[in-house]
Amino acid sequence: MYFDKKILLSVDPDGTPVDNENIIIVEDVKYFVRPLDSNFITSKGGNSSVYKLVAKDKEELAIKFSNYSRPTAKGKSQGYSRFLNEISGLKEANEMGFPNVIKYITDDVISIDDRDFPYIIMEKADTDLKEYLLKTTEIDIPEKFLLCKEIFKAIKDLHSIHIYHRDIKPDNILLFITEDKFSWKIADLGLIKYRENDFDYIGEKIGPLGWFSPEATNKFITERYNLGHDCTIDEYSDIFMLGELFWFVFRLNIPVGQIQNNDFNIEFPDSDKYYTLMRSMLSHSKQNRLSLDIVGEQLDVIGKNLLI
Numbered sequence: 001m002y003f004d005k006k007i008l009l010s011v012d013p014d015g016t017p018v019d020n021e022n023i024i025i026v027e028d029v030k031y032f033v034r035p036l037d038s039n040f041i042t043s044k045g046g047n048s049s050v051y052k053l054v055a056k057d058k059e060e061l062a063i064k065f066s067n068y069s070r071p072t073a074k075g076k077s078q079g080y081s082r083f084l085n086e087i088s089g090l091k092e093a094n095e096m097g098f099p100n101v102i103k104y105i106t107d108d109v110i111s112i113d114d115r116d117f118p119y120i121i122m123e124k125a126d127t128d129l130k131e132y133l134l135k136t137t138e139i140d141i142p143e144k145f146l147l148c149k150e151i152f153k154a155i156k157d158l159h160s161i162h163i164y165h166r167d168i169k170p171d172n173i174l175l176f177i178t179e180d181k182f183s184w185k186i187a188d189l190g191l192i193k194y195r196e197n198d199f200d201y202i203g204e205k206i207g208p209l210g211w212f213s214p215e216a217t218n219k220f221i222t223e224r225y226n227l228g229h230d231c232t233i234d235e236y237s238d239i240f241m242l243g244e245l246f247w248f249v250f251r252l253n254i255p256v257g258q259i260q261n262n263d264f265n266i267e268f269p270d271s272d273k274y275y276t277l278m279r280s281m282l283s284h285s286k287q288n289r290l291s292l293d294i295v296g297e298q299l300d301v302i303g304k305n306l307l308i
Helices: 076-095 129-135 139-162 212-220 236-253 271-281 291-304
Strands: 023-026 028-034 050-053 063-064 105-112 113-125 174-178 181-186
Touching: 023 105, 023 113, 050 236, 063 076, 063 291, 076 105, 076 113, 076 139, 105 174, 129 212, 129 236, 139 236, 236 271, 236 291, 271 291
Parallel strands: none
Antiparallel strands: 023 028, 028 050, 050 063, 063 113, 105 113, 174 181
16 A cells, blocks of 8 residues: 555556555454445545455455544644544444444554554445435335434434534445345544534534535635634534435435425325424524434434334
8 A cells, every 4th residue: 555645555557456565454364455346446535545354254344544644743633633533433432332333343553655544444334325325216215214213313322422423424324234134324433523622723624515514614614704603513513414314315415595395395104294304404593403302302203103
């Protein structure tokens, strides 16, 4: 492996990975680092590089490298600090046994060109939510609803240990298939914020493009001008992004603008209540958004009629 703005695999001229240059040892087992799939020949990730680990007679794992090396004594790296924050968050979620947060295996550091890059090893998913929804034609309403409930549970669990995800989008929702059982888990804790800490800089982009909450947009565009707009990205920002995700699962688009019931236009038992729930979660002002507890209560009510 080598570094060129991100961690890259050493390959032959035909693109085949060079085995003896792409190796990670995990619990005395030699794993070869490989692209996740044919769609991601180099890696997947912006501030990180994600690959899979392959070893004979072993279950495949996922490995995520920071694209930021350990800072020098004089330097600082927010990207590096955030990656360590992600490791800490995953460890804590794993210790709590949260079923809908991706499972942490271990972490370590790799030296490339005399620079130290941290990495995390995790369980490997079969696909992500975006790929699944866009490529699977027969997904019934109850399955979509249960999917939303699983991701809601993941966010609620993270909030219970004072972690805000702040990067909720279909690419970060992963599907695991075992013995015909589907389970959905949230991943990519690279932008998490502990309630008592923050690493944000003024005017920084926090969150995925197209999925910004109003306050994330304020932070990126207007915070430096001190206009008095809300620029704090917190638990209610996660609720806004969850509302966007709930909409996307059913409609395969993002609810932008002044949405109306006929924009949703999907009929099922209590679909009006589901639309009203999303609309409240998508309120511009945090004061008008529902708390996670109330979101959970309303999901339970809708589920009673839908999941008969």
